[in-house]
Amino acid sequence: MVTGATKVRFGDPRIELAHGAGGKASRRLVEGLLLPYLSNEALADLGDAAYLEVQGVRLAVTADSFVVKPPVFPGGSIGELAINGTVNDLAVAGAKPLALVATLILEAGLPTSALEAEVAAMAEAARRAGVAVVGGDTKVVEHGKADGFYITTAGVGVVDSRVSLSAKGVRPGDQVLLSGPIGDHGITVLLARGELDLEADLASDTRPVWPMVAALVDAAAPGLRWMRDPTRGGVATALNELAREAGVAVLLEEEAVPVRPVVRGACEILGFDPLHIANEGQFLAVVSPEYADAALEALKRVPGGEAATRVGEIRETPAKVVLASSRYGGTRVVDMLVGDPLPRIC
Amino acid sequence: MVTGATKVRFGDPRIELAHGAGGKASRRLVEGLLLPYLSNEALADLGDAAYLEVQGVRLAVTADSFVVKPPVFPGGSIGELAINGTVNDLAVAGAKPLALVATLILEAGLPTSALEAEVAAMAEAARRAGVAVVGGDTKVVEHGKADGFYITTAGVGVVDSRVSLSAKGVRPGDQVLLSGPIGDHGITVLLARGELDLEADLASDTRPVWPMVAALVDAAAPGLRWMRDPTRGGVATALNELAREAGVAVLLEEEAVPVRPVVRGACEILGFDPLHIANEGQFLAVVSPEYADAALEALKRVPGGEAATRVGEIRETPAKVVLASSRYGGTRVVDMLVGDPLPRIC
Incomplete structure (x- = not known):
């Protein structure tokens, strides 16, 4: 019911780190500033992925940006995280991951070896998850920006027809x-x-x-x-x-x-x-x-x-x-x- | 023919701005470093969007990150560009844009008014293009990074069955x-x-x-x-x-x-x-x-x-x-x- 909807107002004058932490401040930002402009049926659900019906096929789509610091840590790295994170957002929407697209924002001066290691990590994670990276984009920003690299992945999956999650x-x-x-x-x-x-x-x-x-x-x-x-x-x-x-x-x-x-x-x-x-x-x-x-x-x-x-x-x-x-x-x-x-x- | 494929090697020791400019250096980076790891049928085409066949439906998917500087310029802004850029990558693949997902990487300290203006620009551009932003993600990085904001959009479209582009x-x-x-x-x-x-x-x-x-x-x-x-x-x-x-x-x-x-x-x-x-x-x-x-x-x-x-x-x-x-x-x-x-x- 629209009349029963909670109205959230985002009154903070500036963006702070907490707005990206996934907790209350993130939710206020999304509900108080993003949703009022971008609201639609699919987005209103606020799940990890949105559902789309295309010619009788039910798809899930999702996207996440990865800015983890440090980019390499015990057990994983930003490239592996970028693949698994998006695969998992599709999975918990009941969707078998079908394809990913990935974009890289690279910092000028980044050693090629560091980039190569992450591309290899992405490829290995995609192989393990049984999903292909089918496209993407690369941008480069000046030295001092982007902490080496930020990676964004978006994914498309086919929703298992047996599940109905909500x-x-x-x-x-x-x-x-x-x-x-x-x-x-x-x-x-x-x-x-x-x-x-x-x-x-x-x-x-x-x-x-x-x-x-x-x-x-x-x-x-x-x-x-x-x-x-x-x-x-x-x-x-x-x-x-x-x-x-x-x-x-x-x-x-x-x-x-x-x-x-x-x-x-x-x-x-x-x-x-x-x-x-x-x-x-x-x-x-x-x-x-x-x-x-x-x-x-x-x-x-x-x-x-x-x-x-x-x-x-x-x-x-x-x-x-x-x-x-x-x-x-x-x-x-x-x-x-x-x-x-x-x-x-x- | 695989035997006739050009082998490109990426030997540059560091990433430079030219690698993100879309010209020869970008192509060497993609062909010499990214493709050898991520190569697959869909990616091999190197078009603006990749094609996927899902239960008889032909889809196009694409993603781009936007890092334009300055973020606002005569005739447009980063938010509008992020919508139109992805809509256009789908369009030139012969695909009617169906849905977009968008991620924001925000710099701590960004005035909320600047973010709100871009969210409004995204919403207006999406409305004009007849496409919905159905999901996304927000990350915040420290002050001094990310130039205010970077925006990534990914899109899914349905390929017009009358076209066969290559x-x-x-x-x-x-x-x-x-x-x-x-x-x-x-x-x-x-x-x-x-x-x-x-x-x-x-x-x-x-x-x-x-x-x-x-x-x-x-x-x-x-x-x-x-x-x-x-x-x-x-x-x-x-x-x-x-x-x-x-x-x-x-x-x-x-x-x-x-x-x-x-x-x-x-x-x-x-x-x-x-x-x-x-x-x-x-x-x-x-x-x-x-x-x-x-x-x-x-x-x-x-x-x-x-x-x-x-x-x-x-x-x-x-x-x-x-x-x-x-x-x-x-x-x-x-x-x-x-x-x-x-x-x-x-």
Whole structure:
């Protein structure tokens, strides 16, 4: 209902790093400044990808820019991230990635070897994800701009005809599944900057989630309601967006959420909540209760999905809120990411 | 034939501005460094857009990043350019633009008013081009990077089933048509930088060319062989790419190429060839001789296409060369753009 729509106003006089962090400030920018101009049916959904119907074929399209700093980090690099990030946005829209286009904004003075390494990383990631980079564009800006390179990828996928995903379809009693441990990517990139006196044996989780999504669809398509890859803003922001769009509560069992000890330790030292830390190879799914076991079994059988687990369920109230329950019986409200404690992690 | 393929090696140790200028250096970067890693059937064509066949529907996809400096110039701005540029890449692939996705890389400290003006420009350009922006992404980088903003757009279009475009289909005797006067955009942006002590009453030609392309397809589809929008590198570079890919000669009648006196004057003062200057609202088409008159008539009837004209023809020899003939009977070889006299014009 248009009359019931929340009106957001973007009154900030200047753009700040937090507006790109994927949390509350990003959402205000999108809803308060971008949507009023660009609003249309496909965009209104605010998912990771938009749906298009073309001569009876249902397509998903998506685009992301990557500005991660540093461009190379344990377990991955900007080129690999640029492929997997877009593949994953299509995957969680229920779409098999079909083709990507990529653009490079390069800084004059960039060593060719650094560019070549990223092009090779893109090619290898595309091969692994089973998708072709079919076109693109290269621009060069002056030395001192663009931190070496920014990469943008856009993707087109064909939506699996068995799935119908929408926050609006989520119902009380539905189960919340998570593909594996959270926070690896954000903490890895943060530590790779070398600004903190912390070291950890940790690598980014960047990978294509399509194989897991495909297994989930095969096993549980009729019960599959919603998926999201919790990148910027983390699991907390993704679930808050779900709670808000679906008008439901999400009850998270905090102890059930897998977090590696090293990530938990780093978060404790730095004062971060692991639920706010970005992931690049995990996804959340909401499935109806009768399909939850089949969905989890299917996920666990996919290499890399062994740690998939149920982390919570949908409740009717308190509407639009994410609550985390601890084993001691208490609950706390889990908010979206506010501010930007971890700028430029993708 | 693979055995006849030209092997290009990219041996430059660092990336320079010329590698983003759309001329010879850009081509070496693409052919010598990007293609060896990312090569596939769709990419091998090196057109403005790649073709995909999805369940019987023929799609075109394309992406471009925009880094124009300054972001606002007479007749347009980066936001408008980002929409029209991608719409035009689809159009010259024979594809009706269906949907765009857009990503913004914003500089921290950017006044919100500047961003809002560009979002409004994007929305207005999309409305004029009859295409929706269905999704996107926003990243923010530190102050001092990204010159305010870089915009990337990707687009999906449905290829008109009546057209079959390919440089390989171009034959001796085919006619070369041009939609209107050249050089307006590049010279406008150059003068807008204010670094030269030159002033001129001139505006960018940024606009969607789809209405002209649609009229051309309606009138002359069976004879339509090839189209290209001569942006970076200008008409000279686009025609050199055609000559090379088709293995033919292009004979350009230099006097027939429309150039406004103010553009010609600026080029004379600055030592530029108008054939190398970027355009953002023109396109070149090659049509078989029997369809040339019908094609031109159709173009001239579209508002904005009144100045469309025949500028040359395809010859068998000298293969892979563009020659310009003057009214005095002499000819000169017209090369691709070399170096980058005009960095960051789109």
